[in-house]
Amino acid sequence: MLRGNDGEAMLKLQEIEEQKLRLSVQPRLWLNGAGYSGSQGTLQIDLNNKGETAYIDDFIVLSGDIELHSKSIPYELDKGSRRYIFGRDNGTVHIKDAEYEIEILYHNSLNQPYHAIIKGKGQYAKIVIDEPLS
Secondary structure, eight states, X not given: OOOTTOHHHHHHHHHHHHHHHHHHTOOOEEEEEEEEETTTTEEEEEXXXXXXXXXXXXXXXXXXXXXXXXXXXXXXXXXXXXXXXEEEEOSSSOGGGOEXXXXXXXXOTTOOEEEEEEEEETTEEEEXXXXXXX
């Protein structure tokens, strides 16, 4: 039983409650593959969310042989929803051989910031990092 003068236990309980709240609104991004159109040199990455709503703030190419287009951000990605990330080759290699690293900046309903990193080559992509920023 907690007592009014047990400040350390109360602080720990408050931390646990805050963590429970953050977890209850946490988005869970995942990829359902990627594909490309070789004739047009375009890439399409299928981004999905199985957690709570993710508010996507930006997509940033960190490195690679592609450039993004049709960003349509900010974007609200609800639980159970999907959206596509579109890219095109930048002229150095064919889209099927294009390597890339894309950062997704997003936040949850409590405005807690997150970032995810997608690494890929052509139609093969995966999320290698997905974590809170603070």
